[in-house]
Amino acid sequence: MKSRKRKGILARLFRVFAFRKKTAKIGLYGPPNAGKTTLANRIIHTFVDENEDMGVSTEVPHETRRAVRRGGILIDLRSKSVQNPGSHSNPDSKSKRERAKLKLDVVDTPGLATKIDFHEFMAYGLEEEEAKRRAKEATEGVIEAIKWLDDMDGVVLLMDSTEDPYTQTNIVLIGNMEARGTPVIIAANKMDLSDAAPQRIINAFPQHPVIPISALKGENMEKLYEEMARRFG
């Protein structure tokens, strides 16, 4: 019995060291309502199951108040045709696709903020008690998101292309990732909106790759996946 147990442990160790493929743990970070959960769902729908959701996204801020991890996602652009409305394939895209393969765990995190006022939730029609409960959970969510940073191999930082990107939470997050040497990709989300200005984000953070996307509409996703495979693979 004892020797079988030892054999089992040895077999497990052998599998771990001999056959384990590197899985990158990638955190989706950003301010509330930047589209983190929408992107997480888009990734799952594209590469895992189109009926599976990682979370619910609504217009109410701090909808995600607990970090959610989904493991074992294989981003393989060789076998997937990624929906990319409005884009045209270029001659270079085939060779890029051949390299674009990445196994990852995605962590959808609560939105980072420096303030959480329960009155903001009441503006969305929540009762006072519910708003206070949600605010309390949201503060815990921010702390949880910060704690998760220690475990991340890479970060996709989502920013709303219609908003001013030069917020202190964005700057602090990027500064922390740079200090840790963790790779960052900035996804300039909501590029489909008429007042979107992804160029502002590109100008604000020239030291990091910025990919304009619409996680909701699925625009330019292939470029983001290629960059993820390149940076995090």
Added chain:
Amino acid sequence: MDLVSEERINSMGSMEKIRFVLEGVKSGNIVVLEGGLTSEEQMNLIELTMAEVSEDFPGIEMSGYPSKKGFLNMRRKARLTVIGPAKIMRTMKKEKDLISAVISAF
């Protein structure tokens, strides 16, 4: 408003600094730090702030001018950091060389 000299800030440890800032802000003061806080210290400040958010204290507003990268990119200390209570600081807007804060009396 508390304008805190770099000497005073440098004499404190990281946690002491963060606690000093948070206590000042919770008392209703706007704290301006010469020399500022590192990115890691600012993240710790956000974390500690969230632990203390209540109905009367919804959090902080914060802005600053980042410095150039430090040795081996390990320390990125701001040149100046402004932190205030979110309850009275309606907005804080930063441009290249100007931080504007709109403060409400209510």
